[in-house]
Amino acid sequence: MNFEDALAKLAAWSPKKVAFPPTPVMVHEANAVAKRLREVSASVNLIDLDDLRRRLSQARSAGDWTSISTRDWRYVADCLGAGQSPLVDDAGFLDEYLARLKDQLSRRAISRLIRYYVTHFDPAHQGLRKIAAFLQVAVGQWQWQWSDKEAVDMFDVSNAPSQLAKYVRRSKEMPAADAMEAAGLGGTLYGCKLAGHAYIAAANGLKTFISNNPSSLPAIRRFASWGVVDSRFAFDGTSGAAARMAEAMLLPWVDRQPPDDVRSFIESHLLALLHDLRIERSRWLDVAEDAKRVMRRWLTRASLEQFLDVVDRTAQTHMWAARRKFWNAYYENKFMLEAWVAFAKDGADLAKRLAAEKENPAIGNFGLLESGARDKTQAVLIMQIGELLVADWSHNGKCHVWLSGNPSAPKLYRSYSREDLVTGSDFEKMHLGAWQSDVHEYIRRNTGIRMMSRDYM
Numbered sequence: 001m002n003f004e005d006a007l008a009k010l011a012a013w014s015p016k017k018v019a020f021p022p023t024p025v026m027v028h029e030a031n032a033v034a035k036r037l038r039e040v041s042a043s044v045n046l047i048d049l050d051d052l053r054r055r056l057s058q059a060r061s062a063g064d065w066t067s068i069s070t071r072d073w074r075y076v077a078d079c080l081g082a083g084q085s086p087l088v089d090d091a092g093f094l095d096e097y098l099a100r101l102k103d104q105l106s107r108r109a110i111s112r113l114i115r116y117y118v119t120h121f122d123p124a125h126q127g128l129r130k131i132a133a134f135l136q137v138a139v140g141q142w143q144w145q146w147s148d149k150e151a152v153d154m155f156d157v158s159n160a161p162s163q164l165a166k167y168v169r170r171s172k173e174m175p176a177a178d179a180m181e182a183a184g185l186g187g188t189l190y191g192c193k194l195a196g197h198a199y200i201a202a203a204n205g206l207k208t209f210i211s212n213n214p215s216s217l218p219a220i221r222r223f224a225s226w227g228v229v230d231s232r233f234a235f236d237g238t239s240g241a242a243a244r245m246a247e248a249m250l251l252p253w254v255d256r257q258p259p260d261d262v263r264s265f266i267e268s269h270l271l272a273l274l275h276d277l278r279i280e281r282s283r284w285l286d287v288a289e290d291a292k293r294v295m296r297r298w299l300t301r302a303s304l305e306q307f308l309d310v311v312d313r314t315a316q317t318h319m320w321a322a323r324r325k326f327w328n329a330y331y332e333n334k335f336m337l338e339a340w341v342a343f344a345k346d347g348a349d350l351a352k353r354l355a356a357e358k359e360n361p362a363i364g365n366f367g368l369l370e371s372g373a374r375d376k377t378q379a380v381l382i383m384q385i386g387e388l389l390v391a392d393w394s395h396n397g398k399c400h401v402w403l404s405g406n407p408s409a410p411k412l413y414r415s416y417s418r419e420d421l422v423t424g425s426d427f428e429k430m431h432l433g434a435w436q437s438d439v440h441e442y443i444r445r446n447t448g449i450r451m452m453s454r455d456y457m
Helices: 003-012 025-039 049-062 070-079 091-104 107-119 126-141 160-170 176-182 193-212 217-226 241-253 260-274 289-314 317-332 345-358 435-447
Strands: 336-343 379-385 388-393 398-402 427-430
Touching: 049 070, 049 091, 070 091, 070 107, 091 107, 091 126, 107 126, 107 193, 160 176, 160 193, 160 217, 176 217, 193 217, 193 241, 217 241, 217 260, 241 260, 241 289, 260 289, 289 317, 289 336, 289 345, 289 379, 317 336, 317 379, 317 435, 336 345, 388 435, 398 435, 427 435
Parallel strands: none
Antiparallel strands: 336 379, 379 388, 388 398, 398 427
């Protein structure tokens, strides 16, 4: 091959395309884990903390600290609260420990103590207050976020929660989670007790704000988003935080109705985090009774509307216009204290579809009528009106009423057989003629509840 041929061949050459295999999934996962570890402000313990705590207790009892190394002192924060007699409760030990940290000037040891302080924050605990006073001075040795006290002074025990609450509320240009990150409480510190106390302070402020600004959905949404991480309540570790959240959102509505968008958001948010208080009461135990009454009232409305919506689609319209007005009158006048719905198979299937279509968790809970029900479209509205228990059957059924104290009266918030909702009633009425007047009169005689006929006819 001569020189010219070689040049021609070189000009025609092009590099082959090489298909490299995709990056293995494990590499992506490893990178994600590495990133997460960088974000988490916790450090891995390279020491046996149980052994360290035992040696610290022995040294404290002997009054001889020579067996505790400089390295040991750096890890003390990680076992301060352990055991039946926590070291943090021992004022003499704390004095020795903080003196050792002061002499060491170890940023890592101070970081561990900061983590302990914010995680176990308790403004009434004398040991925590002593730690806070030490940190107020110690953090100033370095240029880092903990020494910046302009926005939030984390180590001012009395005011740190309210300062953090104000900081998150006022940082409207960023999501609440980003504001927490900027304050130094991102990652695994997000749900720490200091943040939980700040959330309680924010709840108290929100309650007042809503009372003065009924159309306050943006503020409610921001407060709500602050309290949620991965679809769960972020501050369960702080006693009372969930209850104060619920009270902040519900108590402003004890004597008035919220705008529909506000009610719908609050209802959905509380159902997602605290669940339905009619069925799962444990998460609502610490919530004020007035707040729970508001939530029950809203859920009563949801059950009433759910019942009427389903029956409207499965029954003859003329049958339900009168009943809709009748029972709505009891609800609107606050005589219907609680309500629950039970559906046979077809009604239950339709109710599930409606709840999904409307994205409304308030209508996602209902009881079932046993599969042996003769009419698969049958539905029953079970209500407490005054001290009476009322069960109104759809589709040519009857209205049954049980007096207070009747052992046959059905219980609310469960599933039923047909017999459960008809047996032993003290009064029953077919929906014929002026049935509304007869039912109203029976309720009036036994409860004193009176309405004008124009309200319910």
